[in-house]
Amino acid sequence: xxxxxxxxxxxxxxxxRAAVLAMDAIVIQDTEGIILxxxxxxxxxxxxxxxxxxxxxxxxxxxxxxxxQWQQIRDSxxxxxxxxxxxxxxxxxxxxxxxVRVTATLIPAQGDDPSVVCTIERSDAAQTGSQQALDxxxxxxxxxxxxxxxxxxxxxxxxxAPLRGIRxxxxxxxxxxxxxxxxxxxxxxxxxxxxxxxxxRLLDDLLQFSRAGRERHPVEIVDVNxxxxxxxxxxxxxxxxxxxxxxxMPALRTGRVPLQQVWMNLISNAVKHHDHNDGRIxxxxxxxxxxxxxxxxxxxxxxxxxxxxxxxxxxxxxxQTLRPRDxxxxxxxxxxxxxxxxxxxxxxxxxxxxxxxxxxxxFTWPWDTAKTHQTEVIAHAVENxxxxxx
Amino acid sequence: xxxxxxxxxxxxxxxxxxEGVRRAFDKKHIANPLMxxxxxxxxxxxxxxxxxxxxxHRPFMILLDLNLPRMNGIEFLQQLRADANLKDSxxxxxxxxxxxxxxxxxxxxxxxxxxxxxxxGEEFLSVTELLDCFWRLVEFP
Numbered sequence: 372x373x374x375x376x377x378x379x380x381x382x383x384x385x386x387x388r389a390a391v392l393a394m395d396a397i398v399i400q401d402t403e404g405i406i407l408x409x410x411x412x413x414x415x416x417x418x419x420x421x422x423x424x425x426x427x428x429x430x431x432x433x434x435x436x437x438x439x440q441w442q443q444i445r446d447s448x449x450x451x452x453x454x455x456x457x458x459x460x461x462x463x464x465x466x467x468x469x470x471v472r473v474t475a476t477l478i479p480a481q482g483d484d485p486s487v488v489c490t491i492e493r494s495d496a497a498q499t500g501s502q503q504a505l506d507x508x509x510x511x512x513x514x515x516x517x518x519x520x521x522x523x524x525x526x527x528x529x530x531x532a533p534l535r536g537i538r539x540x541x542x543x544x545x546x547x548x549x550x551x552x553x554x555x556x557x558x559x560x561x562x563x564x565x566x567x568x569x570x571x572r573l574l575d576d577l578l579q580f581s582r583a584g585r586e587r588h589p590v591e592i593v594d595v596n597x598x599x600x601x602x603x604x605x606x607x608x609x610x611x612x613x614x615x616x617x618x619x620m621p622a623l624r625t626g627r628v629p630l631q632q633v634w635m636n637l638i639s640n641a642v643k644h645h646d647h648n649d650g651r652i653x654x655x656x657x658x659x660x661x662x663x664x665x666x667x668x669x670x671x672x673x674x675x676x677x678x679x680x681x682x683x684x685x686x687x688x689x690x691q692t693l694r695p696r697d698x699x700x701x702x703x704x705x706x707x708x709x710x711x712x713x714x715x716x717x718x719x720x721x722x723x724x725x726x727x728x729x730x731x732x733x734f735t736w737p738w739d740t741a742k743t744h745q746t747e748v749i750a751h752a753v754e755n756x757x758x759x760x761x
Numbered sequence: 762x763x764x765x766x767x768x769x770x771x772x773x774x775x776x777x778x779x780e781g782v783r784r785a786f787d788k789k790h791i792a793n794p795l796m797x798x799x800x801x802x803x804x805x806x807x808x809x810x811x812x813x814x815x816x817x818h819r820p821f822m823i824l825l826d827l828n829l830p831r832m833n834g835i836e837f838l839q840q841l842r843a844d845a846n847l848k849d850s851x852x853x854x855x856x857x858x859x860x861x862x863x864x865x866x867x868x869x870x871x872x873x874x875x876x877x878x879x880x881x882g883e884e885f886l887s888v889t890e891l892l893d894c895f896w897r898l899v900e901f902p
Contacts, residue, residue, distance in 0.1 A: 531857070532775070532857060535857070536775060536777035536778070539777055539778075539780075539781050540777060543780075543784065
């Protein structure tokens with residue numbers, strides 16, 4: 372005998388308990404249709420207390436035209452033992468009608484116990500309820516996202532004022548005390564001003580990050596080749612560094628500014644983090660591989676040092692840099708901003724190692740931003756959010 | 762030319778910003794008297810000669826920050842334009858707010874100019890030059 376098997380008595384107790392806790396309404400009636408017992412969900416669904424319901428005819432839950440039908444179902448159970456699922460309606464205690472899906476089973480007589488009919492009933496309204504809860508949660512998520520954007524905006528804007536004061540004061544000290552200060556203090560003042568510059572950049576980027584979520588841009592036809600040429604003219608790069616771009620780059624219907632920000636960040640990252648002056652940066656594209664053909668996939672590849680596996684998720688987080696800030700200019704917001712811009716249009720941004728060395732940053736962008744459905748954007752944002760949580 | 766020196770009333774609660782204006786005046790060798798008050802309530806008291814303040818005499822010009830305690834810049838403008846003795850005052854707004862609503866509200870109260878103070882440094886010196894030219898050339902009420 373299996374040591375783990377429980378006694379029949381325990382099994383019945385556990386199953387009984389489970390039935391009480393079940394989400395579906397469970398009603399047990401005798402073969403005459405008198406309710407013997409019911410679980411909490413049934414009480415809630417029909418609006419009766421347990422005391423009221425026990426001993427009450429099941430017919431009280433039925434409209435007159437359904438009573439005959441139910442007698443037939445009860446009778447048929449003696450032959451088939453099971454019926455359903457049937458779409459049926461019930462009358463609640465307050466007189467309202469609800470739709471339910473019902474399965475009915477006959478539990479045969481055993482010893483002194485007569486046979487009983489068990490119905491398991493699920494209300495469509497309960498499903499509607501959970502849909503409402505989902506909608507509410509979604510609205511809540513959108514709201515907290517908006518609050519976060521507002522917070523970032525206010526913080527970056529309001530922190531600027533005292534910082535401006537600090538900058539002025541340190542400049543004035545430099546001006547007024549230039550000849551008087553010990554060499555060390557003069558150097559400290561320089562460093563102080565350097566830190567203020569850095570803080571201002573952080574605030575700028577924070578502001579940009581919050582705008583990446585808030586701002587809507589007019590949609591126009593954008594020739595990606597022209598856009599990248601323009602971006603390149605704005606980026607300082609070593610003379611030996613080459614950029615390869617296919618001559619069949621597509622044109623998209625999209626807001627110009629956000630896409631330009633994406634290219635700007637990805638290309639300047641590739642330049643900034645390259646360890647050779649004669650590095651290569653390669654841009655490619657293809658229709659997105661995902662089920663949806665509404666997206667195009669771009670890639671910015673380089674033959675630089677690449678990103679170690681353990682940092683490959685971290686680089687997309689806010690304020691993350693992998694090198695000391697005194698060596699590489701940057702707030703660590705670039706990829707966080709890019710990811711936000713891309714996700715805001717239902718796209719994705721991810722990292723792949725290049726072979727034999729280097730990094731590939733791939734992102735998808737809609738062919739036509741105006742046709743991107745909001746639900747898709749939300750779905751992707753939720754999916755990406757869960758995947759980036761530590 | 763003005764027969765009398767134009768006095769400048771600066772309404773600014775941030776003492777570093779006020780100091781910035783002072784320094785810019787010094788740098789440009791502007792000797793016009795500069796009086797600093799911290800908010801709109803104090804400014805109205807000075808302009809009306811109330812609460813123990815000596816009344817500011819004409820000709821004067823007001824430099825107004827918008828974000829102020831007690832009575833902010835826009836509220837101050839509203840009071841100023843409603844006061845028969847003060848409604849012709851020349852006001853320049855000097856603020857960090859590039860907000861279009863602030864700008865519209867200020868011009869609705871007929872300010873002479875809306876100047877955004879970015880980084881005070883060099884840019885502020887050109888603002889000072891503008892103000893200096895203004896009171897040299899413009900006839901005051």
